[in-house]
Amino acid sequence: MLEAHGVGFSYPGIRVLQDINLTVEAGERHAIIGPNGAGKTTLFKVLSGEDIAQEGTVTYQGQDVTRKGAWERVKLGFGRTFQVARVFPEMTVLDNMIVALECRQRIRHESGGPWWKVAAGRLLLEEARERLAEVRLGGVADDEAGILSHGDKKRLELGLSLALEPRILLLDEPTAGMSPDDRKEVVQLLKGLQEKRDLTLLLTEHDMDVVFGLATRLTVLSLGQILASGDPEQVRKEPVVREVYLGQRH
Amino acid sequence: MRNDFLDVYFSGVKGRASLVLAMLILVASVPFSPGSGLTFLVGLLMIQAVFAISFNILFGLTGLISFGQAAYFAAGAYGTAYLMQLDVGMPFLVAWVLGGLIGGVFAIAVGLVALRRASGIYFAILSLALGQLVYTVIRYSDALGRDDGMLGIDRPVLNFFLFQIDLGVGERYFYFILIATALLVAFLWWVWHGKLGRVLFAIRQDPDRVRFLGVNVQRYQQYAFVIGGTTAALAGGLMGPWAHILTPELAHWSYSALPILMSLLGGVAYFWGPVAGAIVFAWLGYITRTMPGIQELVIGGVLLVIVLALPGGIAGGAARIRQWLRRRRLTNEKEAGSNA
Numbered sequence: 001m002l003e004a005h006g007v008g009f010s011y012p013g014i015r016v017l018q019d020i021n022l023t024v025e026a027g028e029r030h031a032i033i034g035p036n037g038a039g040k041t042t043l044f045k046v047l048s049g050e051d052i053a054q055e056g057t058v059t060y061q062g063q064d065v066t067r068k069g070a071w072e073r074v075k076l077g078f079g080r081t082f083q084v085a086r087v088f089p090e091m092t093v094l095d096n097m098i099v100a101l102e103c104r105q106r107i108r109h110e111s112g113g114p115w116w117k118v119a120a121g122r123l124l125l126e127e128a129r130e131r132l133a134e135v136r137l138g139g140v141a142d143d144e145a146g147i148l149s150h151g152d153k154k155r156l157e158l159g160l161s162l163a164l165e166p167r168i169l170l171l172d173e174p175t176a177g178m179s180p181d182d183r184k185e186v187v188q189l190l191k192g193l194q195e196k197r198d199l200t201l202l203l204t205e206h207d208m209d210v211v212f213g214l215a216t217r218l219t220v221l222s223l224g225q226i227l228a229s230g231d232p233e234q235v236r237k238e239p240v241v242r243e244v245y246l247g248q249r250h
Numbered sequence: 251m252r253n254d255f256l257d258v259y260f261s262g263v264k265g266r267a268s269l270v271l272a273m274l275i276l277v278a279s280v281p282f283s284p285g286s287g288l289t290f291l292v293g294l295l296m297i298q299a300v301f302a303i304s305f306n307i308l309f310g311l312t313g314l315i316s317f318g319q320a321a322y323f324a325a326g327a328y329g330t331a332y333l334m335q336l337d338v339g340m341p342f343l344v345a346w347v348l349g350g351l352i353g354g355v356f357a358i359a360v361g362l363v364a365l366r367r368a369s370g371i372y373f374a375i376l377s378l379a380l381g382q383l384v385y386t387v388i389r390y391s392d393a394l395g396r397d398d399g400m401l402g403i404d405r406p407v408l409n410f411f412l413f414q415i416d417l418g419v420g421e422r423y424f425y426f427i428l429i430a431t432a433l434l435v436a437f438l439w440w441v442w443h444g445k446l447g448r449v450l451f452a453i454r455q456d457p458d459r460v461r462f463l464g465v466n467v468q469r470y471q472q473y474a475f476v477i478g479g480t481t482a483a484l485a486g487g488l489m490g491p492w493a494h495i496l497t498p499e500l501a502h503w504s505y506s507a508l509p510i511l512m513s514l515l516g517g518v519a520y521f522w523g524p525v526a527g528a529i530v531f532a533w534l535g536y537i538t539r540t541m542p543g544i545q546e547l548v549i550g551g552v553l554l555v556i557v558l559a560l561p562g563g564i565a566g567g568a569a570r571i572r573q574w575l576r577r578r579r580l581t582n583e584k585e586a587g588s589n590a
């Protein structure tokens with residue numbers, strides 16, 4: 001579904017990604033792990049269009065998207081959340097969701113009711129409340145998003161991305177900063193969503209319980225290169241992986 | 251946070267409608283007040299209030315600093331006046347709308363250059379430079395009166411074919427300004443509070459997040475540019491017949507500072523903020539009009555104090571008072587409940 005061929009990327013003076021070859025199959029829950037600074041976030045940037053790969057190509061469903069901007073890829077079915085959750089801090093949680101749903105209306109060229117109306121329509125409001133309940137934010141719908149806890153912001157951002165009904169969702173550390181209970185819940189939520197709606201997941205994560213609880217495929221990245229990729233249990237046993245990454249932590 | 255600060259006293263649709271009506275009646279009664287100086291100032295105030303909101307659509311709503319807003323205002327003012335003076339019998343309303351379109355087209359051009367090439371402070375400086383271009387063009391153009399300005403601009407006659415309204419009679423042009431600016435404010439209110447306003451406000455907070463919601467951010471910033479430029483030009487188009495004269499100062503960068511100061515003073519996060527700022531500005535100008543020399547000093551000092559004391563501007567201060575009132579009411583109700 002999503003493929004990287006020989007992708008390279010450098011910041012001025014630092015080579016961050018080298019010759020990355022990666023295939024994400026439709027329906028996978030694909031986790032990328034690696035030590036801090038390995039280049040996971042940079043890889044996400046290049047795959048999602050926030051930055052453009054300097055070498056190699058990125059294809060999505062057979063189409064070359066290497067040079068497409070983020071908003072164009074989103075229109076094709078990409079979704080993305082950030083390592084440090086990004087929401088609209090000066091709006092209420094509900095308004096955050098309304099903005100996301102209205103963006104979906106624009107993508108699909110749907111009308112949101114009479115053009116002269118300033119308030120969002122009733123149907124859209126109902127959907128917004130449902131979607132907030134789905135990520136367990138129904139109780140804080142009228143709070144300003146800027147005052148939410150870190151974990152709540154993460155869940156809101158996940159909800160905003162899901163509102164666009166993406167085909168492939170890139171999650172950069174979806175459970176960072178959450179309590180162990182919240183983590184388990186997010187794992188359940190993501191599994192449920194992925195089975196219910198035909199969704200492909202690509203995520204990075206430092207928490208091994210989340211990784212092995214969720215991933216159907218595992219890729220290890222270190223110093224900008226892929227060390228191993230495959231079935232999670234098998235990758236876990238590879239000596240080179242134990243040495244470079246897992247060995248340090250477990 | 252984008253709620254209207256006027257909600258302190260008036261909430262709900264009815265309250266708001268009656269407040270707007272009260273404001274309209276108050277302004278409409280100005281020509282009946284003794285002394286004619288006030289009427290001219292209030293007419294100017296209405297025009298400048300629209301000018302200030304047009305700037306704040308870019309700044310407070312979309313997060314783009316435009317240091318060249320006067321260029322659109324002047325383009326509309328000169329464009330309308332020039333078309334009026336052409337001897338082709340063009341109806342005034344057509345000249346006015348065309349003047350607005352000149353501003354809109356200029357905004358598209360500036361937006362194409364500035365949004366593509368620059369961001370942040372570079373964007374601001376580029377908008378300033380492109381604005382000064384209009385100033386220079388006016389100063390060297392014979393048709394626009396060069397440094398002397400365009401003089402003797404008459405109040406127009408509105409021709410509706412079946413009947414005519416001569417706006418030169420009495421204070422009719424004042425009421426024309428009132429109606430025209432009320433329509434422009436209504437339109438800008440609709441932009442600010444509607445679906446378009448919501449996404450522009452989101453872009454101001456985090457353009458990258460909005461890109462990842464599938465929005466071509468640059469195109470929406472361009473929309474904000476066109477709306478801000480066109481409404482500034484339409485406000486400018488009302489100026490010529492009101493003042494009877496247009497001078498190049500209207501396009502100077504110092505005139506661009508006016509809507510910036512009004513918006514900061516009133517509160518950029520609120521739709522009515524720039525209007526509140528424009529009113530205070532006009533009032534300060536009025537009470538210091540007999541102090542030549544120290545006038546700027548007094549106005550500058552007062553602005554400094556207000557901006558420092560009220561970070562959210564006048565509207566922000568009013569919003570805090572509202573929150574305080576509401577909290578007090580809630581605690582009072584609680585106490586009353588526990589006493590019962």
Ligand SMILES: Nc1ncnc2c1ncn2[C@@H]1O[C@H](COP(=O)(O)OP(=O)(O)OP(=O)(O)O)[C@@H](O)[C@H]1O
Pocket residue numbers: 011012014016034035036037038039040041042043083
């Ligand atoms: N904007 C930037 N400019 C320059 N260097 C950067 C920039 N962003 C990241 N880097 C560098 O690129 C390398 C990879 O960073 P990246 O954020 O992709 O790592 P990561 O695997 O996501 O790490 P973490 O687990 O800490 O999130 C690091 O050495 C980092 O210092």
Ligand SMILES: [Mg+2]
Pocket residue numbers: 040041042083172
């Ligand atoms: Mg990272």
